[in-house]
Amino acid sequence: MTVIPFESAVQDERELSMSDFVANVDYIPLQTDSNCLVGNLWDNGVVRSSKYFFLAVGDNLLQYALDGKFIRVLGGIGGGPGEYNWISDIDVNDRSQRLFVGDIGKINVYDTETGDFICSYPTNDETFQFKVKNDSTLFRFLYNSTGKVATRVLISDAHGDTLRAYPRHDLFDVEEGMVFMIGSSDDRFMYRCGDDICYRENYNDTIFTVTEQELIPRYVFDLGKYHLPSDYRFELLGDDDKFNSLASSYLSIHPIEVADFVFIPYAYWAGKGKRENMMAIYDKRKNECYKVAGGALKNDMDGLFDFRPAIALDDYTLLKVVQASQVLRYAEKNPSVLENERLKNLQEDDNPVLMVVTLKQQP
Template structure:
């Protein structure tokens, strides 16, 4: 009997030790591994690899926000790539009107107005905000940034920019500005200026891809979906179509974050629209094989909507899985939406690490409803009329 008791006691002792080991393993924390940048993204390989995907594969939920339609806020179009969201407001714009809405889509006010007086503008390119200071910054086409109070819409002051016609900008803080210049003349050496409120240039980042234009005429190719400078995860980022690298912008340097390997789809210098110098027939021929892509970053994926340079209207999209380190194409250029509402996803921008935005004109929603009447059964979409303002589609990723 003593022998049996000894065996039972020994077994209990071993079991207790095993339990302690298991407990220690369960509370052990694995330190997240910070990726080493820059990361090479195999875009070229992904173009030829199609993969079916449903929105529920990557998202938890979808929300639709119809922007309130009144006589004083009739929106002709939205620059979807530059929509801004804060903890309380939406800021959406055309090139001539900046609209401020609540998060549930109630109209508050327009900010600024057209004209030549203080706080006025002819056109503007982009807006940025600082929630901590409650400021709204508007890059105008007259070489200055108008600054407004976020809560009242009141004009406060303006900041001059070193270059008279920057294409886009981002605020590094309340006083330091990063402005991006397109090379529309072929000889624009300066790519990005870092400047202060006194218009003093603190740093300049240069480009080397210069060229001659026989006519001397400046030519631009821009659209409302373009994102040259934007914020992501507390960083200011920069990516232009003629450069395959996405950079983080600081006061002191451009830090390469992603190198998008376009391979054979990267447009050569002599095939650019500006280099063709207005010869659209030649441009349409020589630029046709090459790709113009956006890069929209989230916590787990890079979304890269693209089309071909020479006016091709078909929409395409490549995704990069950060964990698997691979690229693949989405058939048709849209991710099928299996949530209620059913509008497919082609993101315009990311609003934070796990939130995507797509902007839908009501006309486009009605076309989708012709193919799938269930679209208009959604509570947030069923009351839409053809004259209503656009709808914001928010996709909350897993």
């Protein structure tokens, strides 16, 4: 277990450039036509295999080539075989060419080459985020929407049988009528790093490595004075005004782990600071943590967008989703943006652009 001294680290601010970390940056406009309107894509609704991107957009599942060319819609809305009602999460296995799609009560499995539906794994409940090991063992995070969901991580097999259940100890009573927890597109409850499957909840300062035998503490973030007290949780207060007042001086972190670093985007839980996008970085090799000035890596490579990652596609690749309208607004002040061959024909209503950043591999 590694303790990351976050409270002291955010006092050590450094000007950092993309070239300090990045080997390559690419911009991939997603093809736009009536068959593949993406809309407001959440960053963590994207996974990548060696040949494709897969996008979960609410009730739509889209497949794109790595150059952004649209390939197909997978499945469809409904309750029949291969259909889904609401996509909670997606995962992909490159070796077996299988895509896994979370729905209420099941996880659908598709062939990534043909788009054909293969089968469904029963889950008997709503799986919010998940990862699949060896194509048949499901590591599932259960969303505590009522305050009384007693299991936080459930490991089950392809038949729906439970192999291991890890209990949740911070159960609570919610205000009458409340059936949700505070959350955002930055939430990453389950992720992979190398061969490990990892888990962390928004209110927990610890990242765990999940195995079928135990939860192993991996990183503890020492937030110190920035840690939100349990009594100030939104679900417990049940009041927006109280939460905005009491939680406005505490920080919410959203760690993104790759091979050599943990990128830590963060913001205040509430108040005006909630809109202030900040970031820290923990360097695994040097065992040091520091704040990034301006909340992003300065783009000294191609003169386009500064970079604040949203998710990791693999151990050396990070992603940021940029709406077409954002690109064009940026281009009003920086016309050179539209000189980029991939962006020059972009229109206001086009699908988003994927900013894909490949990190340097450290010796």
